[in-house]
Amino acid sequence: MNTQLAETLSAVLLVxxxxxxxxxxxxxxxxxxxxxxxxxxxxxxxIPLDDALDEVERLGPVVGFLAAVLVLAQLCDDEGLFQACxxxxxxxxxxxxRRLLALVFMAASAITAVLxxxxxxxxxTPVVFATAxxxxxxxxxxxxxxxxxxxxASLLLPVSNLTNLLAFTASGLSFTRFAAxxxxxxxxxxxxxxxxxxxxxxxxxxxxxxxxxxxxxxRLPMFALVTVACTLAGFVLTSVVGVDPAWAALxxxxxxxxxxxxxxxxxxxxxxxxxxxxxxxxxLALGVVVQAVVDNxxxxxxxxxxxxxxxxLELLALAGxxxxxxxxxxxxxxxxxxxxxxxxxxxxxxxAVLLGVNIGPNxxxxxxxxxxxxxxxxxxxxxxxxxxxxxxxGVYAVPASLGAAVLALWGSLAVIGGG
Amino acid sequence: xxxxxxxxxxxxxxxxDAARAHTSADADVALLHxxxxxxxxxxxxxxxxxxxxxxxxxxxxxxxxxxxxxxAQDLLRSAADRLGRPCTRTERTGRxxxxxxxxxxxxxxLILARxxxxxHLGPHxxxxxxxxxxxHAPCPVLLVWPEASPGLSTMPPPPPRP
Numbered sequence: 043m044n045t046q047l048a049e050t051l052s053a054v055l056l057v058x059x060x061x062x063x064x065x066x067x068x069x070x071x072x073x074x075x076x077x078x079x080x081x082x083x084x085x086x087x088x089i090p091l092d093d094a095l096d097e098v099e100r101l102g103p104v105v106g107f108l109a110a111v112l113v114l115a116q117l118c119d120d121e122g123l124f125q126a127c128x129x130x131x132x133x134x135x136x137x138x139x140r141r142l143l144a145l146v147f148m149a150a151s152a153i154t155a156v157l158x159x160x161x162x163x164x165x166x167t168p169v170v171f172a173t174a175x176x177x178x179x180x181x182x183x184x185x186x187x188x189x190x191x192x193x194x195a196s197l198l199l200p201v202s203n204l205t206n207l208l209a210f211t212a213s214g215l216s217f218t219r220f221a222a223x224x225x226x227x228x229x230x231x232x233x234x235x236x237x238x239x240x241x242x243x244x245x246x247x248x249x250x251x252x253x254x255x256x257x258x259x260x261r262l263p264m265f266a267l268v269t270v271a272c273t274l275a276g277f278v279l280t281s282v283v284g285v286d287p288a289w290a291a292l293x294x295x296x297x298x299x300x301x302x303x304x305x306x307x308x309x310x311x312x313x314x315x316x317x318x319x320x321x322x323x324x325x326l327a328l329g330v331v332v333q334a335v336v337d338n339x340x341x342x343x344x345x346x347x348x349x350x351x352x353x354x355l356e357l358l359a360l361a362g363x364x365x366x367x368x369x370x371x372x373x374x375x376x377x378x379x380x381x382x383x384x385x386x387x388x389x390x391x392x393x394a395v396l397l398g399v400n401i402g403p404n405x406x407x408x409x410x411x412x413x414x415x416x417x418x419x420x421x422x423x424x425x426x427x428x429x430x431x432x433x434x435x436g437v438y439a440v441p442a443s444l445g446a447a448v449l450a451l452w453g454s455l456a457v458i459g460g461g
Numbered sequence: 462x463x464x465x466x467x468x469x470x471x472x473x474x475x476x477x478d479a480a481r482a483h484t485s486a487d488a489d490v491a492l493l494h495x496x497x498x499x500x501x502x503x504x505x506x507x508x509x510x511x512x513x514x515x516x517x518x519x520x521x522x523x524x525x526x527x528x529x530x531x532x533a534q535d536l537l538r539s540a541a542d543r544l545g546r547p548c549t550r551t552e553r554t555g556r557x558x559x560x561x562x563x564x565x566x567x568x569x570x571l572i573l574a575r576x577x578x579x580x581h582l583g584p585h586x587x588x589x590x591x592x593x594x595x596x597h598a599p600c601p602v603l604l605v606w607p608e609a610s611p612g613l614s615t616m617p618p619p620p621p622r623p
Contacts, residue, residue, distance in 0.1 A: 063513050072513045139471070160514065163507045168524040171500070175532035180470045185500050185525070189507040245577045245588030249471030250607070315516075324513040372512045407503075409510025431499055432506070 045338060048088040052334035055079040059331055060371060063324070064416040071320035076327035089334035101329045103288055104207040108158070108325075109317040110291035111201045114273065115161035116316040117298035120307045121266035127153075128169040129260030132176055137254075139179040139247045143239065146170055146184045150191035151232050155198040156270060162192040178253035183243035186435065193403050194235050194443055197396065198228040199277070201291065204325070205377040209396045212381045213389040217281035219458070223393060226454045227447035231401055234443040242435055269297050325374075332378040341383060348383045352390030354452045360384060360391055361448045364398025365405070365440065372410040373399040390455045397451060401444045405436040462488040464570045467561050467594070468540045469494075472574035472607040477543045479572050479605045490548040491568075492540050494533045495560040501525040529554075558593035565600050572603045579606065581615040 062075035083089045118124070127149050135142035150170075154162045167188040174181040196203035199221050200210035210220055240247070276290025302308035347363065349356040360380075367376040377399045384391040403409035466473075466480045480490055505522030508514070530552070537550040553560045565571040573595075577588040586606075587595060595602055 060512075064509065066517070069517065076513075160511060163504070163511060164519050164521050167504050167507070167521045168528060171504075171525050171528050172532075175470075175528065175535075178470055178536075181529075181532075182497060182500050186503055189503045192507060193510075245590075248578060248588075249469065249576050251471055252474060318514065318516070321513050328513070372510070374512045403510055407506045409506070409512075413509050413512070414506075432503060 048086075048334070049338040049340075051086065052083055052088050052331065052338050053340075055083060056331050056335050056375070059328060060375060060412060061416065063328075064413050071324070073320040073323040073327060076324045076331065080327040080330035083331060083334045089330060089337060093333065093337065094330045097329050097333045098326050100211065101208070101326050103286060104204075104211055105322040105325050107201065107207055107286075107288035107291055108204055109322055110288060110295045111158050112160060112318060113295040113313060113316045114270070114291060114298060115157040115165060116312075117295065117302050117308065118157065118161075118263075118266045118270065119165045120302055121263040121298065122261075123263050123266045123270075124153075124165050124169045126260045126262050127166070128173040129258075131170070132173045133258075133260060135173075135177060135179075135251075137177055137179075137251045139174075139177075139183070139249070139251055140240070142174065142177065142179060142251075143183055143187060143243075143247060144236075146187045147191065147232065147236055147239075150188050151195035151228075154192055154195040155202050155228070156274060158201055159192040159196040159203050162188055162195075176253060177251040179251035180246040180249055183239060183246050186243070186432075187239060190235055190239075190404050190435075190439065191232070193409070194231045194401050195228065196400050197224050197231060197447065199224075200287070201277070203400055205373055205396060205399050208377055208381060209392050212385045213392040215389050217277050217287045220393075222458055223389070223451065223454045224396075226450035227393075227397060230446040230450040231397075231443040234446045235439050238435070238439040238442065242438060265301065266298065269294050272297075328375065329378055332375055333382075336379060336382055340379065344379070344383055348380070350387050350391075352388055352394075352455060354449070356387075357390065357394040357448050357452055358445070360394040361398035361401075361444055364395040365402030365444060366398075368399040368402040368410060369406050370411050372413060373403050390451070393451055393455075394448060397444060397447045401440060401447060404443075405433070405440045407432050462570065463568045464488050464490045464572065465561075465565050465568050466490060466492050466540070466544075467495075467571065467573040468492050468536055469574065469576065470536065472576050473536070473540055474543060475574050475605050475607040476572045477540050479603055480544060481546070483572075483603060484570070486546060490544065490546065491551055491564075492537050492544070492548055493551045493553065493561065493564050494537050495557045496529045496533055496552070496554045497557050498555050501529060558590040558597075561590075561594045562597045562599065565594075565598050568600045570601050570603055571598050572605065574605050574607045576607070579608070580611060581617075582611055582613065583615075583617060 059076045059079050063072040084091055084094050131145040134145055150162050150166060153166055170184050170188050171181050174184045200206045273290055273294030276293055277287045280287045280290050299313055349359045364380055380395045384395050407414045464484050466476050501522045504525045508520045533552045541548055573591055575586045576591050578585040
């Protein structure tokens with residue numbers, strides 16, 4: 043197959059895979075289209091089998107790591123961790139919406155960092171809504187905080203976001219060095235976001251809350267909390283002794299799984315559902331398809347757009363480019379495209395890309411323009427998408443928090459070093 | 462007399478009290494709560510942004526829609542209890558300010574509360590949604606302070622004479 047044809051075929055298939063991932067025709071899992079697309083690219087020679095296998099081998103441990111964290115988060119929910127979190131927020135907020143917002147920022151940042159952004163979006167957001175409703179406070183600032191922080195607060199650890207896991211393997215950093223370099227950008231981005239929220243939602247927060255505060259102290263699921271703490275310690279320990287930190291995640295998930303099964307809080311079927319096997323297959327197949335697009339010419343096309351080096355200006359340009367790409371396609375394909383192009387410039391460049399793809403999605407409603415457009419076409423509910431409001435918040439929050447995060451990363455690189 | 466009372470989290474008790482104080486006992490009172498559509502929408506969007514996660518039944522936006530409906534019913538029940546008179550309860554979903562204006566059409570009175578910065582007298586005491594409703598309401602409006610109004614001393618000084 044000639045290069046022109048291979049490039050066209052792989053690009054068309056990438057678009058098809060992305061569109062189907064958003065539209066999900068007939069309710070099929072995303073993998074139903076992505077896996078045959080990857081197979082077709084291998085069969086036609088658009089990507090050599092060895093290259094495809096290399097990509098799968100590179101991504102395999104990453105998706106395994108992610109699966110373990112997804113299961114861990116679900117089991118924490120089964121243990122009542124998120125409910126306890128809601129009860130704690132309701133009690134500590136004491137009927138004051140501004141204090142509730144601060145608590146939601148803390149809880150969402152911690153949960154996103156440790157149990158991944160999926161946990162914040164799927165498990166924490168409904169709890170936060172229920173908490174606001176229980177206090178008689180307006181839910182909008184608190185729900186929006188969850189959606190924004192699931193992106194912004196996913197900078198800290200390799201497990202916080204699938205994009206981080208991909209970058210983590212490409213950067214060659216250890217778990218602890220990754221976290222050490224990202225802690226300042228994480229704090230900076232969240233702090234800027236908090237200031238923007240306080241101003242943007244001032245009238246919702248001023249409205250107050252009416253419901254009496256529930257004085258009942260929340261019952262803490264200690265076993266789940268201790269398991270998560272031990273898993274975190276395991277990440278650091280495995281990193282120090284040179285073992286893949288995915289084993290620590292597996293250990294944490296297995297501990298809670300055994301307990302959940304013994305206490306009949308979960309079933310093997312529910313555990314399998316939590317690992318999202320079709321999602322893992324989708325990630326592997328998407329990786330192969332994106333690799334084909336990159337190898338067949340996108341690297342040359344984008345190569346001159348991608349700045350080299352890790353000075354402040356280069357970092358800003360990389361983060362900006364990544365943010366734009368994350369909004370045009372989605373952060374997952376964006377990071378797959380940008381990693382091979384930036385990895386040679388060192389960990390600083392890779393982490394700048396992460397800042398862009400993780401914070402950038404807050405600019406548009408659903409994390410990418412493509413997703414948004416398709417959602418509007420597929421679910422044209424009148425008034426469902428208040429695009430203007432969400433985008434206005436993004437316009438205030440994203441450039442400011444991204445700028446602050448890049449500046450903080452530049453400082454961290456200067457102090458800690460990227461080696 | 463046909464009255465709409467806009468029930469909003471945080472400020473509604475003052476509106477119910479105003480309805481009791483300023484309308485006759487036989488007035489036809491409708492309690493209205495509007496759930497902003499963008500709140501479940503933001504959760505739907507965040508889930509859609511998690512490309513490839515599948516399991517549409519895990520979409521938190523759907524759970525938020527159910528929670529919002531339950532919470533609106535609770536709020537309207539509390540408001541009806543506080544009113545202590547026969548009334549109708551209406552729950553709408555959509556763009557809040559536009560839904561309120563639409564619900565006020567053909568009514569004799571709309572009661573709403575200030576919901577902006579209420580530490581000072583002045584235009585900032587109206588938030589964007591209540592400002593829109595006051596500007597566009599197709600009927601007389603009774604605008605109340607959710608709590609005691611700030612004193613006249615909080616009024617900004619007059620502009621300097623030219």
